[in-house]
Each structure stands twice: as C-alpha cells, then as structure tokens.
Amino acid sequence: MKNLPDDELFDALETRLRNFMEEPGEEVWNKISAEIPRSRTPLLMLWFNRSAAVLAIVTLLFLPGIKTDRPVPNSTNEFTKDTRVPSGKVPPALVITPGRGNRIVGRADASVAHLEARGNQPTSFDVTGAPFIPVNHSEDTLAEALPGTHSDSVEVEVAILPLPLAVPDSIELTDTREPGEKKKKKRKGISFYSLVTPTLSYYRISPLAEDHIVIERLKSPPVLSAGRLGISIEAGIQGKITGRLEYLAGITYYSQSQRIKYEQLTSDHVIIEEEDGKGYMVRPGVLEKSFQYKMQNIGAQAGLMYSLKQVGLVHKAGILLQYQKGFHTPDETSGFSRTRPDYLSYQLLYRMEYAVRRGVFVQPSYSRSFYSDESLQAPFSLKQSRAGIGLGIVYRF
Amino acid sequence: MYNHYDLLTRCKNGDAKSQRILYDLFKAKLMGLCRRYARNREEAQDVLQEAFIRIFNNMHQLESSEKLESWMKSIAVHTAINQYHRTKRHELIFSPSAENNDVSTVESLKDLQVYPDEFLISLVNNLPDGCRMVFNLYAIEGYSHAEIAEKLKISEGTSRSQFHHAKYLLKEKLKCQDLAHYYEKFA
Numbered sequence: 001m002k003n004l005p006d007d008e009l010f011d012a013l014e015t016r017l018r019n020f021m022e023e024p025g026e027e028v029w030n031k032i033s034a035e036i037p038r039s040r041t042p043l044l045m046l047w048f049n050r051s052a053a054v055l056a057i058v059t060l061l062f063l064p065g066i067k068t069d070r071p072v073p074n075s076t077n078e079f080t081k082d083t084r085v086p087s088g089k090v091p092p093a094l095v096i097t098p099g100r101g102n103r104i105v106g107r108a109d110a111s112v113a114h115l116e117a118r119g120n121q122p123t124s125f126d127v128t129g130a131p132f133i134p135v136n137h138s139e140d141t142l143a144e145a146l147p148g149t150h151s152d153s154v155e156v157e158v159a160i161l162p163l164p165l166a167v168p169d170s171i172e173l174t175d176t177r178e179p180g181e182k183k184k185k186k187r188k189g190i191s192f193y194s195l196v197t198p199t200l201s202y203y204r205i206s207p208l209a210e211d212h213i214v215i216e217r218l219k220s221p222p223v224l225s226a227g228r229l230g231i232s233i234e235a236g237i238q239g240k241i242t243g244r245l246e247y248l249a250g251i252t253y254y255s256q257s258q259r260i261k262y263e264q265l266t267s268d269h270v271i272i273e274e275e276d277g278k279g280y281m282v283r284p285g286v287l288e289k290s291f292q293y294k295m296q297n298i299g300a301q302a303g304l305m306y307s308l309k310q311v312g313l314v315h316k317a318g319i320l321l322q323y324q325k326g327f328h329t330p331d332e333t334s335g336f337s338r339t340r341p342d343y344l345s346y347q348l349l350y351r352m353e354y355a356v357r358r359g360v361f362v363q364p365s366y367s368r369s370f371y372s373d374e375s376l377q378a379p380f381s382l383k384q385s386r387a388g389i390g391l392g393i394v395y396r397f
Numbered sequence: 398m399y400n401h402y403d404l405l406t407r408c409k410n411g412d413a414k415s416q417r418i419l420y421d422l423f424k425a426k427l428m429g430l431c432r433r434y435a436r437n438r439e440e441a442q443d444v445l446q447e448a449f450i451r452i453f454n455n456m457h458q459l460e461s462s463e464k465l466e467s468w469m470k471s472i473a474v475h476t477a478i479n480q481y482h483r484t485k486r487h488e489l490i491f492s493p494s495a496e497n498n499d500v501s502t503v504e505s506l507k508d509l510q511v512y513p514d515e516f517l518i519s520l521v522n523n524l525p526d527g528c529r530m531v532f533n534l535y536a537i538e539g540y541s542h543a544e545i546a547e548k549l550k551i552s553e554g555t556s557r558s559q560f561h562h563a564k565y566l567l568k569e570k571l572k573c574q575d576l577a578h579y580y581e582k583f584a
Binding site: 016017035310312 | 411413416417420424425426428429432433438441442445446447449450453454479509514517518521536537564567568571
C-alpha cells in the first residue's frame with residue numbers, strides 16, 4: 001500500500017504524456033511533401049502542357065494588329081467591351097512612337113472621333129474602333145468630355161494591349177503585389193555534386209584487317225592490378241524532374257597511364273621444327289610489343305537517376321552518356337598517332353547517399369566506350385570498359 | 398469529408414491533397430509522441446518528418462483503414478528508436494540503489510494538474526536517452542521489457558533498471574519542483 005501514491009502519480013503522469021499533442025512547424029510538411037511519392041502527370045503530358053503554354057504566349061505576342069511587344073504599363077485596367085472595329089468601318093490611323101518609359105504615345109487620326117487635344121495633357125477617351133486602351137482611364141469618354149470638337153488629330157497617351165479575339169464583358173486585372181516586390185522563386189531542388197572514382201580498365205581489341213598483321217594475344221595484367229588503375233573526377237549539378245526521377249549533368253576528367261603488351265606473329269624470323277622425319281614445319285616467330293596507353297580526357301556528361309529508396313540511406317540507379325576528348329600530346333611513349341581523339345561512352349551507376357543538405361555518397365559505376373576515333377601505334381583498336389567505386393559529396397542549394 | 402478508408406486509398410494513389418489531409422489529421426498526435434522520445438522539439442520534428450515519409454512510402458502495406466492510427470504510431474515509435482540508435486550517446490548506466498527506489502512520496506506530488514504539459518514533457522526530454530526510451534516504451538506504449546530489450550538491443554535487466562531509474566529521476570525532479578512551488582507560494 002506504500003506504493004499506491006507513487007502508482008497514482010505515475011498513472012496520472014503517463015495519462016498526461018500519452019494524451020500530449022503539439023503542432024509541428026509548417027516547414028515539416030514542406031520537407032515531407034518534397035520527399036513523398038505523388039501521382040504524377042505523364043512526362044509526355046507535361047511536355048505537351050509546357051509546349052502549349054509557350055505556343056499560347058508566342059501566339060499572343062504575335063497576334064495580327066499588335067504593334068509592340070512591350071508589357072502592359074499599368075496592370076490595373078478594366079476592359080469594358082470589345083473595342084475592335086465593326087466590319088465596314090475603317091479604323092483610325094495610328095502612328096506609334098515609343099516614349100515616356102513604358103508608355104507609348106500615339107497620334108490618332110480623329111476624323112472618326114472628332115476630337116481635339118487640350119494642350120499636351122494625356123487625355124482619356126472612348127477608344128471605339130482603335131486597338132488600344134487609354135492609360136488614364138476615366139468615367140467619361142473623351143468625346144463626352146469634349147463635345148462638338150473637331151480636329152484632324154489628337155495626341156494621346158495610350159497603352160497598346162494585345163486584345164484577345166473575344167473579350168468578356170468585364171475582366172478585372174488586379175495586381176496585388178507591392179511595387180518593387182519580386183515574385184518569389186520556388187526552390188528547384190538543384191544540388192551540386194562532385195565525385196572521385198579510382199577505376200580499373202579493361203579492353204576489347206579489334207585487329208585491323210588491312211594491315212595483314214596477326215595478333216597472337218594481348219598480355220593482360222591480372223583482373224585486379226595496379227596496372228589497370230586510372231582516376232575519374234566528375235562534377236556537376238543534379239535536380240529533380242519528378243518525385244523519383246532526377247537529371248544530372250556535368251563535366252568529367254579521366255586520366256590513366258597503362259602499359260599494354262601484346263604479341264604479334266612475324267615473318268622476320270621463323271621457327272623450323274622437324275615432324276617425325278616426314279618433313280619440317282615452319283612457324284612464324286612471335287614478336288612481343290608494348291606501348292604506353294596514356295589518356296588525359298576532358299568531357300561532359302548527362303543522364304538520369306531513379307530513386308529506388310527515398311528514406312534514410314537513399315539508393316539511386318542511373319545511366320549517363322559521356323563525351324570525352326583526349327588532350328594528351330602524342331609522342332613515342334603515348335601510344336597514339338593522332339591528336340585529340342573523341343570518345344563516347346555510357347555509364348551505369350548505383351548511388352547510395354544520405355538525404356541531407358551536405359552529404360557524402362558512394363557510387364559504384366561501370367563505363368563502357370561504344371565509340372572512339374583514336375588511332376593507336378598498334379595494329380588494333382581498343383574499346384575500353386571501366387569499373388570503379390567512387391566517393392562523392394553533394395550539396396543541396 | 399473523407400473517411401479513413403477513402404483517405405487511405407487516395408493517399409496510396411499519391412493524391413497530394415489527401416496526403417496533406419492525413420498529415421493534418423495526425424500531425425499533432427504524432428508530434429506529441431515524437432516529443433516524448435526526442436531530446437527537444439527540433440529533434441522531434443526531424444523524427445516526425447522521417448516518420449511521415451515512411452508512412453507515405455509504405456502506405457501500400459496497410460490493408461485495413463481501421464488500423465491506420467495504430468500503424469502510424471507504430472511507425473513513429475520505430476522511427477524514434479532508429480533515431481535513438483543513430484544518435485545515442487555513450488552513457489554510464491546508473492543503477493539506482495535500494496534507497497533510491499524507496500523515495501518517500503511527497504503528498505502534494507499526487508496532484509499533477511498544477512504542471513503544464515510542456516513542463517512534464519521537458520521532464521521526460523531531460524531524462525538520459527536510454528531511460529527516456531525505456532520509460533516511453535514501457536510506461537506509455539505498453540511494451541514488455543523483453544520486447545524493449547530486443548528493440549533497443551539491450552538486456553532485459555538493463556531495461557528494468559533503466560525504467561526504475563527513469564521513475565526515480567522523474568520523481569526527484571517533480572519533488573524539487575513541488576518544493577520550489579511550495580516555497581514560492583508561502584514565502
């Protein structure tokens with residue numbers, strides 16, 4: 001019974017704690033919503049929507065009758081009715097001369113409106129028949145304000161607006177932004193990444209048919225050997241396209257210096273063997289050759305990554321297309337007989353990274369060259385494959 | 398208005414609006430839970446964020462909408478446990494002596510109504526990490542010491558002693574606070 005008050009105390013405490021609720025900050029949802037899967041608009045649809053928007057804007061800007069592409073000077077205007085000229089009536093001539101900041105001063109032939117200017121003051125008037133809207137808008141039209149006036153011309157301050165083909169009876173255009181306030185840019189989730197990858201290179205050789213040289217064999221070093229070592233450095237940006245899909249693009253540098261040994265058959269010396277007293281077998285001799293396969297390549301790469309796991313340690317798989325250009329100097333030791341060869345290759349990658357603002361990641365990758373126009377001082381061409389495990393950093397802006 | 402079944406279905410389909418509704422429905426409850434397990438509000442928000450990401454990413458695993466709340470709470474608890482494993486400090490486990498367990502109860506301690514929720518949460522937050530986890534899992538969530546030992550990768554004995562130590566510390570803190578309250582009142 002001695003513990004009863006303690007039990008009551010802790011029961012009460014546990015109940016209070018169990019029922020405790022608290023509102024988290026709004027930023028929590030922002031972070032969650034950036035990470036969770038969403039139903040997505042198909043890419044084709046997205047592309048179509050964006051294309052349609054661009055097309056609509058371009059069409060608006062280049063509508064017939066629009067004399068300028070300048071923006072609306074004052075975004076608070078009221079369209080009262082379709083001000084296009086009824087068929088059969090001739091619109092007044094309009095000479096546009098840009099001036100006065102973002103306004104346009106127009107001189108209109110007032111033979112239709114029978115208007116007369118009052119000094120140089122900008123005046124509001126009914127713009128029936130003219131494809132423009134007065135900047136200074138008033139209740140009364142100019143014709144009403146100046147009854148019975150007749151003049152050949154009037155200088156008015158007008159804003160030229162791209163009028164839609166069918167304007168509703170009344171549209172309020174209201175800009176609630178404060179003057180000078182810029183529209184806040186939505187964060188795009190772009191990150192910077194940098195990666196260093198030690199690689200091991202492997203080769204597939206294709207003998208040249210026209211040189212009549214027979215390659216006996218390529219003397220390859222062991223699969224895991226320092227003789228195959230190279231280093232790749234990459235840096236660039238990455239950003240989200242959809243919830244799980246990311247693009248990445250950047251520059252790449254690759255360096256290696258490896259000795260490639262091979263044996264070719266030669267007729268310069270032959271091996272003669274006797275065959276059981278029946279005769280002699282003449283075999284061509286084997287000549288061992290080697291050259292230094294140096295590469296100093298700089299290039300660009302771009303590709304896509306797909307997030308397989310988005311929580312905790314993020315797992316991504318991706319593919320990159322790489323273009324590299326060799327910048328080493330060909331000499332006796334470089335193994336090249338041609339300067340600045342081009343290489344095209346693809347890279348398959350798997351990245352594991354922590355989804356934090358400044359994170360590190362590990363990226364095993366495999367690259368394979370599918371095009372190269374290098375010319376070697378050897379009777380064959382090479383297609384290189386590289387595998388490595390890189391360590392990189394990522395910084396999210 | 399959505400019922401839980403509709404809400405669950407829409408969230409499974411990745412409907413952004415429904416995901417927000419679900420978040421709004423449970424954010425305060427789960428934040429309260431996370432506050433008990435974390436050291437402070439910031440850490441609790443991190444746990445809450447990770448828990449909701451797990452919830453939305455694994456929603457397809459939940460078949461019955463009736464279990465939605467308990468499933469969400471379970472995920473939040475396990476996220477808090479993971480956070481504990483990631484960030485736990487190397488503590489000297491204090492084994493309370495016999496007399497520590499025998500602290501006499503101050504009569505006025507029985508009335509917790511005088512203390513605001515925030516104060517009680519701060520008491521739990523200030524417990525050592527291991528004690529806080531065991532206290533929450535045993536006293537609030539109702540796990541057994543065997544289950545806690547498995548989850549926290551400790552022995553059952555350690556779980557028991559951590560729990561008793563947590564109770565002792567809470568009682569001591571409440572007693573100090575209560576005496577301070579008494580002196581403030583009658584000084």
